[in-house]
Ligand code: FES
């Protein structure tokens with residue numbers, strides 16, 4: 001709902017975000033997380049709330065090109081920043097390569113962790129290509145794409161349905177197909 | 181239609197679509213974030229307000245005082261409900277979930293107040309302003325301390341065959357061991373959430389529930405509304421694993437507030453609330469006694485399980501599989517339930533077997549070692565094709581257990597296993613292999629559906645059935661497509677709405693077989709009606725490529741429905757075939773595990789499950805169900821445990837950081853093989869339950885592999901490194 005319409009003594013702040021390429025002006029309670037701003041104020045419910053505590057990854061979005069847990073940050077901290085959510089990656093009619101690969105590989109069941117997995121996966125592919133090492137990188141100077149690298153980097157995205165092997169396969173498909 | 185005789189050949193057997201691999205038809209919505217879950221419904225009038233629950237911070241006692249005056253005056257607050265001002269409920273049915281009815285506290289995190297405000301932040305902040313004092317009472321929280329007060333149950337009655345005591349005393353080889361399993365949490369990714377809308381004397385509740393007619397009855401009865409004044413919608417459900425079989429406070433409190441305020445109210449439990457507010461799988465203590473002759477044939481089979489629940493609760497039925505899995509003339513299987521004041525126990529994926537097999541299948545491994553026998557062979561020797569308590573007059577409807585073991589052993593390379601623990605080393609890692617059987621009873625439930633062939637030729641299927649990730653949308657669509665001779669994309673499947681015919685819902689692995697049979701019978705009725713309209717004899721028609729065919733004549737379906745849609749409904753009811761035949765799905769799990777020689781870190785390296793579960797409706801989604809079960813089984817073996825605080829009677833590790841579930845890095849590639857099997861006694865679709873089979877036994881195969889790797893037998897799950905470090909030779 002649009003909280004600016006309602007009378008209450010809670011102080012509000014205004015913030016402008018660019019969400020999926022569109023400027024969005026919000027006047028909101030400064031306690032609103034980026035996640036709730038997307039879900040409750042902008043109606044972008046593709047980004048999920050699994051824990052609200054940075055423990056599950058369901059709320060993963062890209063801010064200025066980097067993946068973050070949107071539940072762990074306040075919307076008003078992102079003035080002027082660029083946010084990409086699952087809705088910005090593709091639509092049912094025009095799916096992003098990762099979305100397509102997730103369907104083909106059955107890389108989800110209930111689907112609740114899935115937008116977060118996909119947003120994370122898109123960033124993981126870029127991080128590896130940019131040569132950013134991880135805990136399991138054997139040679140810090142030579143970061144290579146491998147299932148082990150992907151598993152490590154995706155481990156902040158829990159999937160209780162445990163589509164893990166299929167998620168790894170979907171990411172591998174996209175990376176090998178060069179479609180990311 | 182009543183299913184009470186083995187199924188003759190039928191149109192679902194054609195194998196054109198049904199039984200073939202298909203990606204999920206709901207996939208594009210889920211991967212793009214456009215499938216709406218309970219909290220996410222967008223209403224025409226965007227005036228929803230937010231509920232926030234305050235839970236009790238004691239486990240047992242009474243509220244001495246509760247002062248909500250500060251909360252009521254807080255910014256944005258519209259309503260604060262406590263037991264002092266909440267409307268009274270007069271529930272009559274067992275699904276009801278009365279809230280805020282008095283000062284008594286029965287569990288930690290029980291709802292004691294509910295705040296509704298214009299925004300989520302305001303509701304949450306106001307809830308913290310409520311001042312509560314309690315009169316705390318002592319409670320019983322530790323199963324081991326209470327177990328001797330345990331009583332037999334109706335749910336899992338004790339059974340005895342032959343003379344167990346004598347046979348066990350005289351057995352040539354025996355094991356006599358006690359295993360424990362901890363409380364576990366379903367921890368599905370979507371928190372429990374509800375959005376209640378009160379409009380024109382009718383209540384609509386969007387909620388996250390696995391069995392809609394249970395939710396429907398529970399919500400209506402609690403609120404004292406007629407069921408026809410209540411609609412419940414659960415079109416997409418972010419996992420359940422048994423947690424969403426109950427009605428908790430979120431739909432009830434949201435509805436109470438929506439009725440009072442005349443505005444939609446939405447409420448989600450916070451993740452930390454979930455662990456103590458909702459159900460969990462209760463802990464067990466299991467005493468297993470197995471006696472065998474020198475050839476490994478079981479002569480005495482004994483299993484007693486203790487678990488606890490609140491007064492009037494249910495046991496964790498962990499002994500039950502032992503009634504059916506292995507042969508042996510002298511048997512004693514028992515269940516004891518004691519009263520605990522922990523949060524209410526409930527179902528979690530494969531209640532009973534999931535933890536019963538953790539104990540039984542390790543005890544079998546111990547017996548194999550005592551016999552000096554290969555554990556695969558021990559299981560094969562003890563196969564039985566009938567209910568061993570009832571004798572050959574109650575055969576299994578189908579049981580490819582030995583085939584599962586043999587196929588698995590061969591595919592996995594089991595012959596390379598060294599029977600002496602600690603024999604295989606790979607660098608700093610000790611490597612071992614383990615096996616366990618898989619068993620899950622087959623359950624079917626009454627289930628209905630409505631099908632409608634639309635004037636443009638596409639088929640609409642409507643049923644209350646839910647899809648909790650199990651693939652119902654796709655499987656039911658495949659059944660409709662097969663029955664009417666249509667492509668899958670000509671079928672529109674609508675689920676999870678009490679405006680549709682009552683269905684089995686999702687639980688106990690009964691969903692696909694039961695709801696699928698409902699759709700099958702509704703399609704049969706529709707086929708008859710279409711044949712009649714085409715002027716054909718319904719007995720001799722077939723449907724293919726959008727046409728109805730009889731002898732040399734064919735009519736396009738679109739010609740029949742040109743003047744209006746044709747609709748039919750029916751439901752599947754099941755007779756006594758589950759009495760006449762023992763019905764269960766079977767399998768075998770194989771695991772290879774590495775234990776770090778110096779840190780005792782445990783890693784699963786590879787795993788294979790071989791399953792025989794009747795017809796596999798959609799190999800894509802069935803495989804995913806098995807992957808999910810295997811992973812949850814690895815979790816049960818190596819990490820999952822709700823830690824009880826014995827002073828305050830709650831689960832301490834109540835979030836996803838502290839309750840450990842497997843993550844990407846814990847899970848290697850997993851293999852699943854389905855054996856061909858058709859079960860004529862289970863349903864017209866010839867399937868059996870598969871969703872839970874994948875977890876039953878998995879953890880034991882991992883624990884047995886840990887033992888084979890390093891020689892340490894842990895009998896208290898989970899098998900964490902602190903329980904093995906320093907206990908094996910390097
Ligand atoms: S909702 Fe943000 S990490 Fe779980």
Ligand code: FES
Nearest residue numbers: 109111159160161
């Ligand atoms: S698909 Fe259900 S949690 Fe990942």
